[in-house]
Amino acid sequence: MDKKRSKKSTLTQQQRNNKRQRANAQQLDVLRHEYRLCATPDAATRRRISALIDMTERSVQIWFQNTRAKQKKAMRGRESREDDFDDGLADVSVDDVSVDDVSMTADVINSPVDVIHHRTDVSSSADMLHHFGADLVTTPIQTHFNHLLATPPTSSSSSHVTTVDSPASSITDFSTLGHMTPNLTPTTPHHVTLPPIFFPTLSLTIGNWRRLSPQLSLAYYPSTDTMLYHMTSEKTQFRMQFPFSAIEEIHVSRNPNDTLGALNLTLNCSPSFSIQTPKAPGRWVGCHDFSEGKQASNVTTHVCNGPATVLQQQLSRVFALRSNHVNGHVSRRRLADVIGSSDIIGSADVMGTVAVDTSNHMISSHVGDFELSVTSHCEPSHMIEPTPTPTPVANHHHHRSADSVAHVTNPSGHVTNHNHLSDPAANLTSTILGNVTPGHTTPVLDDGFELGHVTDINDLVSVAQLLPNHVTEAELASNCHMIANNAFTLDPSTPLSPFSGTLDYLEYY
DNA sequence: TCCTTGGTCATTACACTTCG
DNA sequence: CGAAGTGTAATGACCAAGGA
Numbered sequence: 001m002d003k004k005r006s007k008k009s010t011l012t013q014q015q016r017n018n019k020r021q022r023a024n025a026q027q028l029d030v031l032r033h034e035y036r037l038c039a040t041p042d043a044a045t046r047r048r049i050s051a052l053i054d055m056t057e058r059s060v061q062i063w064f065q066n067t068r069a070k071q072k073k074a075m076r077g078r079e080s081r082e083d084d085f086d087d088g089l090a091d092v093s094v095d096d097v098s099v100d101d102v103s104m105t106a107d108v109i110n111s112p113v114d115v116i117h118h119r120t121d122v123s124s125s126a127d128m129l130h131h132f133g134a135d136l137v138t139t140p141i142q143t144h145f146n147h148l149l150a151t152p153p154t155s156s157s158s159s160h161v162t163t164v165d166s167p168a169s170s171i172t173d174f175s176t177l178g179h180m181t182p183n184l185t186p187t188t189p190h191h192v193t194l195p196p197i198f199f200p201t202l203s204l205t206i207g208n209w210r211r212l213s214p215q216l217s218l219a220y221y222p223s224t225d226t227m228l229y230h231m232t233s234e235k236t237q238f239r240m241q242f243p244f245s246a247i248e249e250i251h252v253s254r255n256p257n258d259t260l261g262a263l264n265l266t267l268n269c270s271p272s273f274s275i276q277t278p279k280a281p282g283r284w285v286g287c288h289d290f291s292e293g294k295q296a297s298n299v300t301t302h303v304c305n306g307p308a309t310v311l312q313q314q315l316s317r318v319f320a321l322r323s324n325h326v327n328g329h330v331s332r333r334r335l336a337d338v339i340g341s342s343d344i345i346g347s348a349d350v351m352g353t354v355a356v357d358t359s360n361h362m363i364s365s366h367v368g369d370f371e372l373s374v375t376s377h378c379e380p381s382h383m384i385e386p387t388p389t390p391t392p393v394a395n396h397h398h399h400r401s402a403d404s405v406a407h408v409t410n411p412s413g414h415v416t417n418h419n420h421l422s423d424p425a426a427n428l429t430s431t432i433l434g435n436v437t438p439g440h441t442t443p444v445l446d447d448g449f450e451l452g453h454v455t456d457i458n459d460l461v462s463v464a465q466l467l468p469n470h471v472t473e474a475e476l477a478s479n480c481h482m483i484a485n486n487a488f489t490l491d492p493s494t495p496l497s498p499f500s501g502t503l504d505y506l507e508y509y
Numbered sequence: 510t511c512c513t514t515g516g517t518c519a520t521t522a523c524a525c526t527t528c529g
Numbered sequence: 530c531g532a533a534g535t536g537t538a539a540t541g542a543c544c545a546a547g548g549a
Contacts, residue, residue, distance in 0.1 A: 020523055020538060040516080061515080062539060069518075070537085512549085521540070528533080 027053040031063055199314050201304040207295035220318045238290055242271040254308035261308025270297040
């Protein structure tokens, strides 16, 4: 025993605590995420994980070994059952699902759904479909939500919409996500199909029901203005979706000491649900709420964990896309309360108006809502035009044109920002800044219709608007640093102008 | 060649849930 | 409430690779 122990790197949890311990939900989250990145981590990686989740290195190593073994066993089991699969229904037994789903759900919530998932002997198709409500495919749910159940197309050039386009596979390379949003032109017609914007979600929590990546994805579909969760359970796929307008509140929260964050959504109505079985590949049919205890129909708050920066970035893209391409009501709801100073919040109903929150901790005297409205002008203008009242800009039509001018006003109508572009008509630029917080990376999202990349501080003319009045470009350059193309940071000590604080985004034309 | 590290595989031990 | 069942942490045997 001692000899064995000396052979291995460190003590196990059991040896350390004299009691066998199971990994908790947070530890499993990290372990599973790391496993998706690499199933055989090297010693340095194991050490890092060990320190991160307060497990012994040996236990981390054992967890990976056991997980590899489980996955192998599951693969063998699936291969041996492949030929027996003839009912074409919900074969949702353990297999690879177990690797990521089962223990998490068993440890955390004991969802009946997940119990069924990992009870290989009881997951009869009938039981599963009954649980998921697929026996009700002829109910009005299906017909009522047909427009939503239609699979959004994946590209503007494709008219074939019968195949599944939601990413069932894991999104582990988050760095690629920033390139998934299409370049849009200001004149892109609304009817042109746009690719979805994916949110890198590691987990979805509704009440105490939880689903995990890689069997989970979340995307915004511009073509239907819909948010859609896609979940897989081996050969059966599940969808939960709702129109973006059903979002009462949406914001990204993050732990200042962590790269992970959470996309928090509050809905004002319950989502719709659909299922696709192997028997009818490509065909989605409506079903009842398949979450544990139908929590998804009753609990309005959704929490999606993922890398905070990318979640924030994608959310900004959604806002930008919607403000440009979604027609409809332009009423603006009350902004969500900012939970913490590092939160990024947004108003889901923003159409022609961009909500700007100013409750940044650095700015105490100007707490309140601000609006940025984009108004079409015939002439290039540097005018400063206050919005008369803080009421929603309900009738603003958002015409993206070369001579649009952006205004940022606070609720009292006080002018707080103006356009510095020297020649907007020539530049045709539209730069979007999200969550400008000194000391944090700020992505610069361009809409792609002239400005390919922001690579120079001098391109960040609109950053000057965030700094105290009359800041010069030289002063801006001294405070602001490009850390990569389309990403910059302000010195942590940089004071922001009263109107800026944390904001959703700004647009300049 | 020896030692260390780390992999697979089979198995055991234990915490927890289910069931009668 | 205790037995049985289940999932998983942990152990031990064995093997391979690499370095001294």
